[in-house]
Amino acid sequence: MPKPLPTSVRNLFTALRMLLVMTVVLGIAYPLLVTGISQVAFSGKANGSIVKSDGKEIGSSLLGQNFNLPKKDPNDPKEQAQPDPKWFQPRPSAAGTGYDPKSSSASNLGPNSDVLLKQVNDDRAAVAAFDGVDPASVPADALTASGSGLDPHISVAYAKEQVNRVAKARGLSADTVAKLVGTYTEGRSAGFLGEAGVNVVLLNKALSETK
Numbered sequence: 001m002p003k004p005l006p007t008s009v010r011n012l013f014t015a016l017r018m019l020l021v022m023t024v025v026l027g028i029a030y031p032l033l034v035t036g037i038s039q040v041a042f043s044g045k046a047n048g049s050i051v052k053s054d055g056k057e058i059g060s061s062l063l064g065q066n067f068n069l070p071k072k073d074p075n076d077p078k079e080q081a082q083p084d085p086k087w088f089q090p091r092p093s094a095a096g097t098g099y100d101p102k103s104s105s106a107s108n109l110g111p112n113s114d115v116l117l118k119q120v121n122d123d124r125a126a127v128a129a130f131d132g133v134d135p136a137s138v139p140a141d142a143l144t145a146s147g148s149g150l151d152p153h154i155s156v157a158y159a160k161e162q163v164n165r166v167a168k169a170r171g172l173s174a175d176t177v178a179k180l181v182g183t184y185t186e187g188r189s190a191g192f193l194g195e196a197g198v199n200v201v202l203l204n205k206a207l208s209e210t211k
Contacts, residue, residue: 064152065099093145
């Protein structure tokens with residue numbers, strides 16, 4: 001009769017079998033099951049909430065992006081990008097060169113920072129001149145980046161501030177553009193969390209399709 005294996009060896013083999021079983025169940029079967037369910041039930045969200053226009057992918061409804069005029073010299077790193085008046089502008093972004101998902105971050109400048117104070121004051125004057133409004137009426141989100149630097153939403157106040165400028169640049173009536181803002185205004189999360197906001201990516205998509 002063969003001699004039984006030592007208890008320590010039997011325990012080792014048991015642990016290895018459990019490792020193999022759990023690897024197959026949790027590392028292969030479960031991820032495939034969840035992926036399959038998400039693809040069937042929530043295909044759009046599972047694939048990144050991609051936004052398309054005329055069949056072409058133009059972004060994600062989860063990620064902000066810049067809406068700037070083309071650079072005069074694309075190869076000049078010192079040339080500052082200028083906002084395009086035909087589009088609703090997002091809030092500033094401190095993620096890389098702007099809305100870079102590989103560099104999600106805030107500016108890390110605190111409320112007592114002289115650098116931040118100067119930046120906000122300079123941006124306030126620039127935004128007010130761009131939108132043709134009183135500097136005192138410029139909303140805070142037009143001057144400060146979100147914590148992630150990727151937020152595609154702006155406040156309803158900032159969206160309304162831009163209506164006349166966008167309408168004039170596109171030759172549309174202010175009422176037409178204001179109605180688009182109303183259509184793409186999203187309420188508070190769960191009805192009570194945060195504030196109402198406007199998704200700039202979706203709003204600008206709708207704007208591009210408006211005649």
